[in-house]
Amino acid sequence: MSMNNIPQGVQDILVEECLLKRKIENDIMKVFRSFGYGEIITPTYEYYDVFKGTSNVFNDEMLLKFFDEEGKILALRPDLTTPIARVCATKLGGETLPIRLCYTGNAYRFIQGNFGPKQREFTQSGIELIGAGGAKADAEVIACTIYALLEAGLEDFQIELGHSAFFEGIIEKGDFTKGQIDELKDMIDKKYQFGIMEFIEKNEIAGESREILSKITTLFGDVDIVHEVLNYDINQRSKEALLYLLEVYNLLKDYCLDKYISFDLGLVQNIDYYTGIIFKGFARGFGFPICGGGRYDNLIKKFGKDMPATGVAIGIDRVMSAIFSKKEALPKLNVDALVFAESDSYKTAFEVCRILRRDNLVIKMDITSNSIEEAKEYAKKCGIGGIFYCRNKDEIVAIDLVNNTQQATNINSLKE
């Protein structure tokens, strides 16, 4: 029987951890909203074609699929960007551009293979900036990401920028087969310099591509690396990619956020989703990226409207792990006071609760104790510091369990 278990890759998030999760989500969304991004909610599942027909990001094994009553294939959303692209193309035609949207929601993937965190249900918060091309849009998304991570409580992190056109520029002139390009991309992705050197020798690559490929695994670091590579013999396409990165960097410098920025020119994408700048975020103490994003100018076109777009998705579960790694204690569920009433004074007790809760206090009503002594025991066990004891209709005693004092009061003085 699997009645008492949960499937692999999903999780119950219990009270204290849930408090932290919601706090992080709220902190991040607050930043997104302060930049003028409006929240939207899209369905948890959609037609399979929405995800399968638009990019090569999501393969069949990755999608959680099922059928509707007509036999059409449905899929739980593997990300939230694709549904938002669909919404933009089909429902937001008349809006003034650019459109700024944000979201928090769960995404679902069968995680394949051996590597990486194994969550199959995970929460992402993100923004999409639609209908604006250019460095100002990308810089805004990155700046907004940095502010959001700071607000969520991370300090020691880096956003690493790359550009998909840089690699495309390098291989543009070479007469490579798709298989060779995939092999090369894989080695660049693994920073396997030895293999790339072998590849260069085997395929007799000469000229500009040779120089840059032989160094590509080392082309990461601060902004100096971009300036350095600009001096290399690279073609126009690669050069434009680097100049674009510098343009975004200079804007981030004006935001005074350049200390969070680094570069990896060996960031290659095996997915056809991204068309320009790409970026990933890393936090010290957590071994996987905490966020990722970039420009995806061709995605919305697949749904019938040609609009440039850029965005980011922050992995909430990963941010939580990064915060855990700082060994911070989980937040505690705070209860300000307990209310206990003798059996003839519930009306008074409920009034006391209402008045105190109106002042944003967290008040628990004692519904199990049979005497004030039992109520005190219960409060101590739960770590609640005070009790409002409704002795009868008019008489209320405020008991301070921390300092062991008590004071008589009544409804009218509580109201004040």
Add this chain to the structure above:
Amino acid sequence: MKSITFALAKGRLSDISIGIFEKLGYDVSQMKEKSRKLIFYDEKNKIKFILVKASDVPTYVEYQAADIGIVGYDTILEEGRHVYEMLNLNFGNCKMCVCGRPEMKDSFYKIHNLKVATKYPNIAKEFFEKEKKMGAEIIKLNGSVELAPLTGLSEVIVDIVESGKTLVENGLCVFEEICDISARLIVNRVSLKMERERINDIVEKIKGVII
């Protein structure tokens, strides 16, 4: 300053790895004493070494329990972890091979549902299914793989072959080479970026002593 943690594969690669660290000037005296300890520190250079089972090295590195690992390419292929594979250290060289009893050499590929015993089920599956387009029943073993064809457990084995001595002694031979294997330096993807200067420096120094 946080220590940089190295995960080293226990067994055939660890002695050579320790030799490399010695050349780099790290304090490896504790590691050379044969003890049962699994964690060693070089306080001066802020380096921590952990000794783990070879097949666990990529796991430690992927999850950043170690920043850098030294492990055979056979393990990397088998585990398929998401790490940077920065250097070919060019020691521990051997080959991943399909082996079996000599009389099977020319006919093994004709057997439908060929039984393959191996410590490397992923590599074997990939090779027979993707490259050979053969149906194969992969039987995972944890050691003494050479026994499998001799006892009739399987027709062939997939294993690393260093000198070939073990094969010969057990009356087996190599049917086909799958790929070259050597020790590799792997690095966690976040560590390389967050500790760029220190790890780059270590990688360059190691490059210097192995070539």
